[in-house]
Amino acid sequence: MRILHTMLRVGDLDRSIRFYTEVLGMRLLRRKDYPEGKFTLAFLGYQDESEGAVLELTYNWGVDHYEMGTAYGHIALEVDDVYQAAEAIRARGGKIIREPGPMNAGSTIIAFVEDPDGYPIELLGPKH
Known part of the structure; x- marks a missing residue:
């Protein structure tokens, strides 16, 4: 077994992709819209998914923010x-x-x- 990815829900996918690529230096590995589910997934990382864990950014269409909650760490x-x-x-x-x-x-x-x-x-x- 190995860790594949960590998923974060984001309120503005393009803004988040810019942050992770331009500020933290990750690469956008793939992005796909799911019109029937009304969401878009983007996978970012420092290496290909076959070589290490990546981030999955999930944008649920029409949702611009989420509550952080008390369980999430970093x-x-x-x-x-x-x-x-x-x-x-x-x-x-x-x-x-x-x-x-x-x-x-x-x-x-x-x-x-x-x-x-x-x-x-x-x-x-x-x-x-």
Whole structure:
């Protein structure tokens, strides 16, 4: 078994695709409309789906926002340097919601960015 994808519901698919491709550097792997179900799916990632897990963005036609709820945590991305990644994301228009620095009760350097729908994304350096 392996993890294939994580699905996020988004209120504006084009806005979210721009964020994940232009701000976080992912590629749009595929996109498909489902007119009978009134939804569109877009799959994005850093590598092909056969090589690793990706994000599935689901746009339900006519729904422009969702409640975050209390169970959702975050998506984590590994970056070479958390400080540099946060600055690059900020320079491309990304919203940093937790500046880079040591995690609470630990020494691992982390930062958080927020996507256009309010989903938090953690930035972590490589494990050594």
